[in-house]
Amino acid sequence: MPKLSCPYCNKTGLSLLRKFNISPSSSIKCKNCGRYIGIPSGKFIIASSIMSIFIALSIIFSSIYIFLIGCIISLILHLEWVPIVKKAPPSHHPLRKSKLITVLKANNSAQLTVAKSLLESAGIPCVAKGEMTQKVVSAGQIGTRFHLATGPIELQVISDSAIQAQEILKEIIDDNLANQMT
Numbered sequence: 817m818p819k820l821s822c823p824y825c826n827k828t829g830l831s832l833l834r835k836f837n838i839s840p841s842s843s844i845k846c847k848n849c850g851r852y853i854g855i856p857s858g859k860f861i862i863a864s865s866i867m868s869i870f871i872a873l874s875i876i877f878s879s880i881y882i883f884l885i886g887c888i889i890s891l892i893l894h895l896e897w898v899p900i901v902k903k904a905p906p907s908h909h910p911l912r913k914s915k916l917i918t919v920l921k922a923n924n925s926a927q928l929t930v931a932k933s934l935l936e937s938a939g940i941p942c943v944a945k946g947e948m949t950q951k952v953v954s955a956g957q958i959g960t961r962f963h964l965a966t967g968p969i970e971l972q973v974i975s976d977s978a979i980q981a982q983e984i985l986k987e988i989i990d991d992n993l994a995n996q997m998t
């Protein structure tokens with residue numbers, strides 16, 4: 817019997833296809849009790865490595881049979897040997913956990929794109945507050961400027977990287993301030 821039973825309720829927690837599609841980093845809800853379950857990374861990696869070995873061997877010996885044997889062994893391992901374990905609920909976006917600081921109020925989408933790519937290339941994760949609202953009302957956009965009702969999009973970073981982000985975006989921030997004066 818393939819190992820599909822939920823460690824919480826001991827009933828079939830997920831379908832065969834679903835088990836084959838989940839990765840160790842993901843957690844999914846048991847279809848019976850709704851609690852989070854998944855597969856352990858250790859056994860998953862072993863089962864996947866065995867597949868890679870067979871792929872390598874099939875290339876070395878240019879044999880499709882070795883490849884097919886590898887597929888079958890790996891499939892059996894994934895289904896019969898890799899168990900279903902209890903998992904923590906999926907974690908939310910890392911940015912949600914920390915305090916967010918607005919580092920830029922972008923006047924248009926081009927500016928937002930530039931600022932985002934500057935921060936991302938510096939390794940600072942950022943989110944645009946109000947971007948979703950902007951998309952919803954995009955029919956009301958005037959050119960590339962944002963809808964007047966919702967105002968500019970605020971680009972936010974976690975508080976730890978706020979100062980660094982402001983330094984990176986200094987030119988854009990200064991430009992915007994200068995524009996506001998005139």
Ligand SMILES: [Zn+2]
Binds near residue numbers: 827847848849
């Ligand atoms: Zn369950």
